[in-house]
Amino acid sequence: MWIYEKKLEYPAKICTTNPKLAKVIITQYGGPDGELAASLRYLTQRYTMPTGRSKAVLNDIGTEELAHMEIVATLVYNLIKDASIEQIKAAGMEGYYADHDKALYFVNGDGVPWVAAYIQSKGDPITDLHENMAAEQKARSTYEYLINLSDDPGVTETLRWLREREIVHYQRFGETLQHLYDYYNSKRVFY
Amino acid sequence: MDNDRKTMLMNLMAEEFTAIELNLYLDTHPEDRKALNDFNETVERLNDLKAQYEKRYGPLLNFGFSSSEYPWQWIDEPWPWEINFA
Ligand SMILES: [Fe+2]
Numbered sequence: 001m002w003i004y005e006k007k008l009e010y011p012a013k014i015c016t017t018n019p020k021l022a023k024v025i026i027t028q029y030g031g032p033d034g035e036l037a038a039s040l041r042y043l044t045q046r047y048t049m050p051t052g053r054s055k056a057v058l059n060d061i062g063t064e065e066l067a068h069m070e071i072v073a074t075l076v077y078n079l080i081k082d083a084s085i086e087q088i089k090a091a092g093m094e095g096y097y098a099d100h101d102k103a104l105y106f107v108n109g110d111g112v113p114w115v116a117a118y119i120q121s122k123g124d125p126i127t128d129l130h131e132n133m134a135a136e137q138k139a140r141s142t143y144e145y146l147i148n149l150s151d152d153p154g155v156t157e158t159l160r161w162l163r164e165r166e167i168v169h170y171q172r173f174g175e176t177l178q179h180l181y182d183y184y185n186s187k188r189v190f191y
Numbered sequence: 192m193d194n195d196r197k198t199m200l201m202n203l204m205a206e207e208f209t210a211i212e213l214n215l216y217l218d219t220h221p222e223d224r225k226a227l228n229d230f231n232e233t234v235e236r237l238n239d240l241k242a243q244y245e246k247r248y249g250p251l252l253n254f255g256f257s258s259s260e261y262p263w264q265w266i267d268e269p270w271p272w273e274i275n276f277a
Contacts, residue, residue, distance in 0.1 A: 004253050006265075009208065011201055011276030056218045064211060074272040154277040168215065175219035 002063070009067035010161050013154030014078040019091035022079035023109060024149050028072045028162070030106025030114040033138040035072055039065035041119035041135060045128045051183055054125060057176045058132075061169050068162055073104050075155055126184075129177040136170035192274055199244050201276070206237045 028034040042062030049055045080093075080102045088097050095111055106114035120131050143163035150156045213230040220226060241251055249264035250257030259265060 003256055006251050006253075006271060007200060007204060007207075008271045008274075009204070009211070011204060011274075012272075013277035014275050015277050053218060053221065057215070060215055060218055064215070070271065077272050078275055168212070172215050172219055179219065 002066075008071055008074060009064070010071055010158065012071050012074040012078070012158050014075060015152045015154040017082045017087065018079045018152055018155075019083040019087050019093050021150060021152060021155060022076045023091055023093050023096070025072060025079070025146055025155070025159075026076050027108040028139070028142060028146065029069065029076060029104065031108035031112075031142070032118045033135065033142045034108075034114075035065050035069035035139075036106055036114055037118045038062075038135055038139060039069060040116075041121070042132065044119075045121045045132070048121075048123050049125055049128075051179070053179055054129075054176050057172055061172065064165070064169075068165065071158065071162065075158060077102075077104060079152075079155070125180050126177070129173055129180060132173045133170055133177065136166045136173060140166040140170070192269060196248060197274075197276070199240075199247070200274075203237070203240045203244055206233060206240055209233045210237055 030036055039062050042058045042065065046055050046058035046062065049058055080088075083091075083093075083102070088094060096105075096107070099105070108114075119135075120128075122128050122131070140163055143159050143166065147156055147159050147163070150159060210230065210233045213226055213233060217223065217226055217230060245251055245257055249267050250259050253265060
């Protein structure tokens with residue numbers, strides 16, 4: 001069960017219409033290391049976690065990622081909603097416009113649609129936690145590249161906050177991995 | 192959206208973000224009493240802020256977690272993605 005709360009997790013800021021920026025930020029909506037992938041990955045892995053603690057972490061971080069997806073969508077929506085045809089053409093967004101107008105769709109910056117193959121659910125909790133720690137680092141790197149590309153101070157601030165969340169999630173997954181090692185009570189060699 | 196409402200909403204967001212952060216921390220540190228106290232105090236402040244906000248601007252939550260005045264207020268705009276905090 002999920003309840004919708006009619007507010008964003010963080011106050012998204014957009015200074016000016018900027019389809020060029022929307023075109024790259026959309027990768028965090030429907031790209032390989034984006035928020036949809038993150039959310040669905042954790043929410044589908046949670047069923048086969050062995051402890052209450054690991055189930056809670058995947059459930060809660062998976063839920064928070066849905067809120068991040070909404071923030072990314074808010075950035076993209078507001079960056080393109082008032083764009084003229086000329087601005088859309090200048091941004092190289094004609095292909096997207098032809099298929100979706102200014103609607104939100106799950107693609108990366110080059111228009112490649114989201115696929116479930118971006119994520120894994122392996123059934124081995126240790127393996128899944130490693131995948132999730134890597135996913136958080138990949139998302140952090142992507143936000144850093146987007147910050148490099150951003151020329152909108154409001155958007156940059158919002159992206160910085162999203163980047164910080166990846167660091168916190170990485171930390172919580174690392175603690176969960178350690179907890180699982182303790183649970184399996186094995187002195188493991190990192191191979 | 193007027194500034195009063197925006198300020199109220201941002202205070203609520205800040206308090207709820209504190210709750211989210213403490214919630215995730217407690218998931219991996221369930222025996223941290225100090226964090227648990229902070230969490231429970233945050234919940235109280237958050238409930239107060241939500242009640243004040245909903246009284247003025249209508250329901251924040253669907254499916255039975257907020258009540259509505261007449262006529263059904265859940266459908267009122269703006270929706271979250273229509274509010275720009277820049
Ligand atoms: Fe994350």
